Structure formats: structure tokens, C-alpha cells
Amino acid sequence: xxxxxxxxxxxxxxxxxxxxxxxxxxxxxxxxxxxxxxxxxxxxxxxxxxxxxxxxxxxxxxxxxxxxxxxxxxxxxxxxxxxxxxxxxxxxxxxxxxxxxxxxxxxxxxxxxxxxxxxxxxxxxxxxxxxxxxxxxxxxxxxxxxxxxxxxxxxxxxxxxxxxxxxxxxxxxxxxxxxxxxxxxxxxxxxxxxxxxxxxxxxxxxxxxxxxxxxxxxxxxxxxxxxxxxxxxxxxxxxxxxxxxxxxxxxxxxxxxxxxxxxxxxxxxxxxxxxxxxxxxxxxxxxxxxxxxxxxxxxxxxxxxxxxxxxxxxxxxxxxxxxxxxxxxxxxxxxxxxxxxxxxxxxxxxxxxxxxxxxxxxxxxxxxxxxxxxxxxxxxxxxxxxxxxxxxxxxxxxxxxxxxxxxxxxxxxxxxxxxxxxxxxxxxxxxxxxxxxxxxxxxxxxxxxxxxxxxxxxxxxxxxxxxxxxxxxxxxxxxxxxxxxxxxxxxxxxxxxxxxxxxxxxxxxxxxxxxxxxxxxxxxxxxxxxxxxxxxxxxxxxxxxxxxxxxxxxxxxxxxxxxxxxxxxxxxxxxxxxxxxxxxxxxxxxxxxxxxxxxxxxxxxxxxxxxxxxxxxxxxxxxxxxxxxxxxxxxxxxxxxxxxxxxxxxxxxxxxxxxxxxxxxxxxxxxxxxxxxxxxxxxxxxxxxxxx
Ligand code: GP9
Ligand code: MN
Numbered sequence: 001x002x003x004x005x006x007x008x009x010x011x012x013x014x015x016x017x018x019x020x021x022x023x024x025x026x027x028x029x030x031x032x033x034x035x036x037x038x039x040x041x042x043x044x045x046x047x048x049x050x051x052x053x054x055x056x057x058x059x060x061x062x063x064x065x066x067x068x069x070x071x072x073x074x075x076x077x078x079x080x081x082x083x084x085x086x087x088x089x090x091x092x093x094x095x096x097x098x099x100x101x102x103x104x105x106x107x108x109x110x111x112x113x114x115x116x117x118x119x120x121x122x123x124x125x126x127x128x129x130x131x132x133x134x135x136x137x138x139x140x141x142x143x144x145x146x147x148x149x150x151x152x153x154x155x156x157x158x159x160x161x162x163x164x165x166x167x168x169x170x171x172x173x174x175x176x177x178x179x180x181x182x183x184x185x186x187x188x189x190x191x192x193x194x195x196x197x198x199x200x201x202x203x204x205x206x207x208x209x210x211x212x213x214x215x216x217x218x219x220x221x222x223x224x225x226x227x228x229x230x231x232x233x234x235x236x237x238x239x240x241x242x243x244x245x246x247x248x249x250x251x252x253x254x255x256x257x258x259x260x261x262x263x264x265x266x267x268x269x270x271x272x273x274x275x276x277x278x279x280x281x282x283x284x285x286x287x288x289x290x291x292x293x294x295x296x297x298x299x300x301x302x303x304x305x306x307x308x309x310x311x312x313x314x315x316x317x318x319x320x321x322x323x324x325x326x327x328x329x330x331x332x333x334x335x336x337x338x339x340x341x342x343x344x345x346x347x348x349x350x351x352x353x354x355x356x357x358x359x360x361x362x363x364x365x366x367x368x369x370x371x372x373x374x375x376x377x378x379x380x381x382x383x384x385x386x387x388x389x390x391x392x393x394x395x396x397x398x399x400x401x402x403x404x405x406x407x408x409x410x411x412x413x414x415x416x417x418x419x420x421x422x423x424x425x426x427x428x429x430x431x432x433x434x435x436x437x438x439x440x441x442x443x444x445x446x447x448x449x450x451x452x453x454x455x456x457x458x459x460x461x462x463x464x465x466x467x468x469x470x471x472x473x474x475x476x477x478x479x480x481x482x483x484x485x486x487x488x489x490x491x492x493x494x495x496x497x498x499x500x501x502x503x504x505x506x507x508x509x510x511x512x513x514x515x516x517x518x519x520x521x522x523x524x525x526x527x528x529x530x531x532x533x534x535x536x537x538x539x540x541x542x543x544x545x546x547x548x549x550x551x552x553x554x555x556x557x558x559x560x561x562x563x564x565x566x567x568x569x570x571x572x573x574x575x576x577x578x579x580x581x582x583x584x585x586x587x588x589x590x591x592x593x594x595x596x597x598x599x600x601x602x603x604x605x606x607x608x609x610x611x612x613x614x615x616x617x618x619x620x621x622x623x624x625x626x627x628x629x630x631x632x633x634x635x636x637x638x639x640x641x642x643x644x645x646x647x648x649x650x651x652x653x654x655x656x657x658x659x660x661x662x663x664x665x666x667x668x669x670x671x672x673x674x675x676x677x678x679x680x681x682x683x684x685x686x687x688x689x690x691x692x
Contacts, residue, residue, distance in 0.1 A: 002056040006265035010012040031168060035077055035182070037157050038092045041150040042073040042099040046220045049103045053110045054216060056237070064221035067193045072221040074186035085169055096154050102224050103147040111141065115219070115374035116211040118227050132598040139366050207341065211374065216307055234345040238669050245666040246678070252603060252663045259600075260598040264608050269573055271596040272430065274511040275358070276421075276502075279326065279436040280491065283517030285312070286528075286563035288486040292475075293427070293458045297485050300496035301564065304515065308568030311578045311607070313626075316519040316563050317585060319619035323436070324376035326518040326584055331355065331385050331434075333588035333602035335664040338617045342668055343386050352676035354588055355432055356386030359595040363426035364388055368417050369436035370396045370408035378493045387434065391420060409606045410439040410494035425507055440491040442522055450490035455482040459536050473536030480529040508570045514591065516584075517563025526556045555629050555638035558622075582607045583616035583627045601673065603660055625653065632657070 029036065046069045050059055073095075080091040109117040146545030161167040169177065197205075201217050204210055205226060213224045215268040288305065290297045321341030328334060328342045331353040337346060355365035366389040373379035373392030382390040393407070402412035417435060424431055457475035460468050476482030495515075502508050529552045533542045542549045565587070567574050575592070582590075592598055593606045605614060617623045621632035627645060630637045632654065639645065671677040 009299070016100065032160060033240065034089060034092065034161060034167070036068065036078065037154055038077055038080075039070070039073050041154045042221075043069045044150050045103045045147045049107055049214060049220055050148060052107065052146075052211060053116075057227060059216055062216060063216050064193065067189060067196075067224050068219040070554055071186055071190035071193055074189060075183060078179055078182035078186055079658065081170070081175045081182060084175070086167075089167070093155070093158075096151055099221065100147050100151045102220055104144055106220055106224075107144045107147065111144070115372050116215055116223060117378075118211075119224075119231050129199075133148075142682060151544070158318075162462075182684065184189050203320075207344070230340065230345065230373070234669065236632070237339070240366050242678075245670045246672060249663055249667055250671050252659065256600045258384075258600055260593070262489070262609060263353065264593065264606070264632070266574070266590075266594050266606075266608050268594070268596045270567075270594040270689075272510075272513045273569070273595075274425070274430055274507075275432045275591075276511055276513045277330075277432075277434045278495070278513065278515040279323075279330070279434060280495075280517050281323070281437045281440045281562055282295070282442065282484075282519065282521045283440060283488065283491065283516070284520045284560075285314075285564055286560055287485060287492075288312075288564050292455050292485070295453070297453070297489050297673060298492040299510070300492045301566070304499075304513075304566050304568045305564070305577075306570060307575070308513075308566050309576055309578065311565040311580075311582055312562075313514070313579045314565040314582045315584070315616050315618075316517065316561075317583050317616065317618055318519045321376070323518050324378070324621070325382075327376075327378075327385075327436075329433075329584040330516070330587055333585045333599060333604045334668060335585065335603060335661055337668050338619075338661070338665045341376075341629070343377045343381045347377055347384050349668055349671045351383065351385055352493075352601055352673050353385045354591070354597075355434070357592070357599060358389070358432045358595070359386055361595075361597060362430055364424065364431040365433075366391065366424065367434040368413075368420065369393075369438070370398065370413045370416075371406065371436075371438055389418075395420070401672045403674065405441045405444075405446045407438050408442045409449070410437050411497060412490055414494055414498035415501065418498065418505060418507070421502070421507055422498065423438070424507055436518075437491060437494070439494065440487045444487040447483050447486055450486045451493065452634055453486045453489040454486050457534065457536050461537055471536060473534075473539055474532065475534055475536070476531060479527055479530065480523050481521075481531055484521050484523060486609070500559055503570070511569070512573075512594075513568045514564040514566070514587075515568070520561035520563065525552070525554065528552060528557060528560060553638075556632075558629055558631075559624075559638075559640075567594075578607065580607050580611050581614050581616055581624055583614075586610075586614065586616075591642040599608075601667070603664055615653060615656065617660050619658055619661065621654075623653055629673050630654075643662075 043066060047066060050065060061467065072514060076095055077092060080088045093223055106116050109115070186305075195216075204213055205218060211223065214226070218226070255304070287297045287301075289302055296302055316326050317329050317335060319336035319341070321328070321336050321343055324341055324343035325336040328336060332351050334342075334351075337343060339390070342349075359365055365387050366379075367382050367387045369390040370393050373390060373394065379390060379392065396408055396413065396416050398408045402409050405409075421433065424433070455476040457473045458470070459473065460470055462468055476485065499508070502511075530541050532550050532552055533546075535539075535542045535546075565582070583604060585602070586607050587604070588599060589604055589606040590601045590608065592602070593608070594671075611628050615625045615676050623630050623632070625640075627641050627643060628637045628639050628650070630650060630653065637650070667673060
């Protein structure tokens with residue numbers, strides 16, 4: 001009996017609690033109606049934008065951006081509680097309008113550029129014009145106006161609340177309590193979001209160049225906020241230290257002559273020719289002249305190497321900006337910047353570049369790449385680099401059938417580019433084109449689209465009973481490196497087709513073609529170890545005790561990151577193999593001498609002047625000469641020649657590398673190639689001192 005009474009009591013208490021909780025929840029909703037509708041409207045708009053612009057399963061199922069949006073909207077909205085009466089609504093309305101505008105503008109921008117908008121672009125007046133046009137062209141599309149409806153609902157909802165006398169007026173204490181609770185709730189959501197992030201997501205967020213990736217994971221509001229910070233930061237850092245930077249810069253170049261003061265056997269050998277540059281994605285030196293069971297990985301490149309001038313000891317000098325860093329260094333002989341990437345953060349600086357110098361010589365200059373024009377901010381930066389026109393994705397036919405990996409397949413890209421080149425050659429006397437390939441891009445996993453190429457090892461092994469047997473061991477089949485070679489084989493085939501089509505169109509006759517790998521394939525060291533130390537019997541890496549085991553250390557790995565550089569002409573105007581140690585920044589002075597232009601501010605050298613005395617500096621401070629590879633982080637080195645090196649050699653090269661990196665960075669950050677940079681810096685300083 002007693003037990004029964006206790007049970008009943010428990011039940012009643014439970015029920016009261018439940019009713020209380022339910023009441024609390026419903027009271028919470030009643031008490032914060034307007035705030036909740038504001039949150040709903042803003043998160044809904046952001047989600048709709050993502051769904052409409054990137055209609056993929058991954059996007060539909062992704063919760064992360066919703067949590068991110070929720071955190072941003074809640075934290076910003078929490079401040080509304082600090083406002084009295086109707087001002088609370090006004091505050092929420094202003095933010096709801098801002099968030100809606102972000103969605104509408106990005107929706108229109110995406111239709112035009114297949115990417116998301118950046119405020120840094122708005123600082124370019126002529127760009128405002130472009131965006132303006134884009135908005136006007138798209139403004140009538142319903143999908144861009146969709147975001148306004150939730151906003152209208154928010155306004156309508158507020159008026160309904162007022163009409164029904166349900167718009168709450170809180171006491172001061174209540175307002176402060178509500179503000180505190182809401183901002184704490186927003187903070188907790190933000191914390192949950194942050195702990196869910198991977199290091200890759202964080203690093204991409206910091207770099208801010210892969211805009212679709214960021215919006216898909218961080219939502220449009222965080223993307224736009226980060227975009228504002230990333231756009232302002234370079235302007236702020238450029239405000240301080242102009243005078244010192246200018247002094248250091250002038251001092252560095254003081255002994256350089258304004259005109260080229262030498263000639264050598266390559267001077268002007270290519271003068272007046274059209275130039276086609278092939279920026280070959282991830283083309284690493286290890287693929288060149290490599291065979292699998294007698295089949296060449298790169299038969300076409302191997303042929304071009306024999307017919308042209310081949311630099312076999314050539315390094316790319318990229319930092320976090322990978323492809324774009326190579327584009328910077330190749331075109332300007334400057335190094336990647338120490339913070340951010342030049343293409344994203346410093347696209348509005350003045351550059352002395354190969355296309356701009358060739359333009360002075362009457363060339364029409366253009367670039368071609370079948371990815372989105374905003375990828376790596378190329379649309380803006382290629383213009384700063386002096387390209388008259390950038391043929392990006394919008395100018396190519398891309399459909400499901402001709403897509404491999406990241407986008408349009410190289411074969412289709414080249415075929416469509418040849419058509420454009422025919423037109424260009426009809427319209428222009430001399431032209432210089434920079435063509436960027438795409439298919440051979442990590443993760444090299446579209447193997448079924450690369451065509452047949454086997455990376456097995458056919459070999460003869462001796463069995464225990466002494467008999468010999470022919471086997472085909474899997475070797476690199478199924479490994480990342482194996483897939484990479486298959487991908488390179490495809491890229492080489494595409495290049496071969498390009499040469500055939502160009503030749504058929506007569507476009508190779510008075511042309512020089514420059515081909516280089518933009519950076520290594522970024523594959524792990526272990527894969528290389530397997531390639532060099534493969535045992536076909538065990539189908540594994542050889543034992544280290546094995547007498548044929550080849551030691552493969554981190555220096556060998558760095559040295560293997562070389563990329564090929566080829567300069568080819570149909571008539572064999574330049575020929576031979578060059579093994580001087582050389583970097584991407586040496587290309588501009590080297591081809592400048594051949595084509596008849598000169599840049600006093602190049603950081604690299606004409607390799608036919610420095611020859612064996614050249615040094616390649618990497619953005620992290622490491623460097624390589626023909627004598628040693630030096631790792632500046634660890635202070636360790638590997639000798640590349642049987643020669644004794646004295647301590648000064650390292651100290652001097654370290655100083656050289658540091659100075660070069662510093663001058664390069666300052667030249668870009670402080671816009672030192674801009675003849676008006678001093679005036680602009682003085683203006684900034686005056687404004688600052690006035691403010692103080
Ligand atoms: C993108 C392509 C690749 O358009 O150039 O860039 P990466 O990832 O190599 O820097
Ligand atoms: Mn690349």
C-alpha cells in the first residue's frame with residue numbers, strides 16, 4: 001500500500017515536472033518569437049543559397065554549415081536584447097537585411113562566376129562595373145530573389161506581433177539576462193562547430209582561396225566574415241614600415257643596370273616568335289624517361305626533350321599557393337609571399353611580368369585554363385600580371401562526358417584551345433599564351449578515364465628449385481604513385497594530341513613552346529621508397545638488410561621533387577640538355593634573354609650566365625645548389641658532390657636566401673613596383689598621424 005502511494009507520488013511529481021518543462025519550452029518560444037523567426041530566416045537563406053548553388057548530395061547532407069550559420073546568427077542577434085522596445089526589432093531587421101543581401105549577391109555572383117563574392121574585389125572600381133553588370137543581368141532570376149521572401153515574412157511577422165499586442169517589451173534586468181543567455185548559447189554552438197573541424201578545413205579557411213569548399217563547410221556568413229578579414233589584413237600590414245622597405249629594396253637593386261649588360265649564345269634566339277607556355281599540372285621529373293615493362297610513361301614529352309632544350313635539374317618554388325605561386329614566380333621572377341598568397345591577398349599590386357614586357361614588344365597576351373576563373377583568384381590576378389584576356393571555364397564547353405578529376409579533361413581542353421588559338425593567330429601578329437592544364441591533379445583517382453597504362457613489373461625470378469619463372473608482379477598497381485603515372489600518361493597523350501593539332505593548323509611554325517611542371521605531385525615518401533626498393537617476389541619493400549636496398553632519405557625525396565622544363569621549337573632553334581641547378585624564378589631572365597626583354601628586378605638569373613653557380617631558394621628558406629641541399633629549418637644538409645664545403649658557404653647562402661625572400665615579400669606587400677606607391681604610402685601616413 002505504502003509502496004503504491006510512493007509510486008503515485010513519483011508519477012505526479014514527474015508529470016508536474018514534464019508540464020513545467022513543456023511550459024518552460026513553450027514560454028521560451030513565446031517570449032523570443034521575433035528572435036527565433038530572425039534566426040530561422042537567416043539560417044534558411046544561407047542553406048537555400050548553398051543548395052541552389054552547389055546541388056550535390058554532400059552539400060545536402062552537410063550539417064556543419066548549418067551549425068556555423070546558427071552560431072553566427074545567434075551571436076550577432078543576441079545583442080538585440082540590449083536594445084529597448086522597437087529598437088530591438090530595428091537591430092534584428094538591419095542584420096536580417098545584411099544576411100539576405102549576402103545571399104542574394106552571392107547567388108547572382110555565382111551564376112556568373114561559379115564562385116562566391118569577395119569584398120576585396122569591390123575595391124577595384126572597374127570590377128564593381130563587372131559585378132554590377134552581373135547583378136543586373138541576373139537580377140530578374142527568381143532564384144536570386146528567393147531570399148527576399150523569408151525577409152518579407154520576418155517583417156510581416158513583426159507587424160502581426162505588434163498588432164496582436166504580442167511584441168514583448170522587456171525590463172532592463174530581463175534584457176541583460178536574455179542577452180547573456182543568448183550569447184552563451186551562441187558561444188556553445190560555435191565551440192561545438194570549432195571542435196568538429198579537421199586541420200585541412202582550418203587551413204583552407206585561413207588561406208580562403210577555395211571558396212566553394214569554405215562555403216560548403218563554414219556556411220556563407222562565416223565565409224564572408226573571413227573574406228573581409230583576409231581582404232583588409234594586407235592593407236593594414238602595408239601601412240607600416242614603408243620607408244624601411246623601400247630603402248632595403250633600393251639597396252638590393254642598386255648595382256643592377258637598367259638595361260641588360262651582357263649577351264650570350266642564347267641572346268635573342270627566339271626574338272619575334274609566338275610563345276605558347278604549357279603550365280603542366282603536377283608534372284614531376286620522376287615521370288620523365290620512366291618506363292614500365294618497356295612502355296614509356298611520357299613518350300611525347302620524351303620526344304620533345306630530345307628535340308628541344310631540356311633543363312633536367314629544375315625546381316618549382318611553391319608555398320601554400322601551389323599552382324598560383326608557380327604562376328607568380330614564372331611570370332615575375334618573384335617569390336611567393338610570406339603570409340597568405342600573392343594571388344589572393346596582393347592581386348592589386350603592380351607587377352613587372354613576362355606578359356607585360358612582351359606586350360611592350362607588340363605581343364597579344366592571354367591565358368587559358370578550364371577551371372572557374374575565380375579559382376586562385378586568377379581572373380583578377382592574371383589581369384594584374386598583364387594578360388590581355390583570360391579564357392576560363394566559361395569560354396569552354398564542359399559536360400559530364402569530357403570531365404576528368406577536377407574538371408574539363410586535358411584532351412578536350414587542348415582541342416578547344418586549338419580552335420581559340422587559330423582565331424588568335426588570325427587576329428594578332430604576335431602572341432604569347434599561358435595555358436594551364438588540369439587533369440593531372442591530385443588525387444589521381446579517375447584511373448578508368450586515363451586509358452590503358454600498366455604499372456606492373458614483368459620480371460624473371462629464380463624459384464627455390466633453381467627453375468626460372470616469368471612473372472608479372474603488381475608493383476605500383478593500386479598505389480597512389482602508380483595511379484599518378486597513369487594520370488601523367490594521359491596528360492602526356494593529351495599534350496601529344498595538342499602538338500599534332502597545332503602542327504596541322506600550322507601554328508607551330510614560328511612558335512616557341514615552353515613546358516614546365518608547376519610543382520611536384522605531393523605524394524608521400526613511402527610511395528617512392530616502394531618504387532625504388534620493390535621486391536617482386538614478396539610484392540613489398542625490400543628488407544633494409546638486402547644488399548640491393550637503396551637508402552631513400554628526406555633529402556632524396558626533396559631532390560626528387562624536381563619538375564621538367566623544356567623549351568621547344570619545330571626548327572630546333574634551341575637544343576640540348578642543361579643540368580645546371582635552376583628554379584622557377586630563373587625562367588623569366590633566361591627566356592627574357594632569348595626573346596629580347598629584360599627585367600632589372602628579377603630575383604632569378606639567366607641560367608646561361610650563372611651556370612653552375614646558381615642557387616635555388618625555396619619559400620621556407622631551404623636552398624639547393626649544385627653542391628648541396630640545405631634544410632634551413634633543421635640546419636641539416638646533404639652534399640651533392642664529392643667536395644669539401646667550408647662553413648662560410650652555408651652562412652653566405654643562408655644570408656642570400658633570407659635577403660632575397662625578404663626583398664621579394666616587401667616588394668609585393670608595399671607595392672614597390674608601383675611608381676605611385678610612395679605617394680600612396682605618404683597619404684596613409686598623413687592620415688594616420690592626423691588620427692593620432
Ligand atoms: C586549379 C588548378 C590546381 O585551377 O590550377 O591548383 P593547385 O591545387 O595545383 O594549386
Ligand atoms: Mn598545380
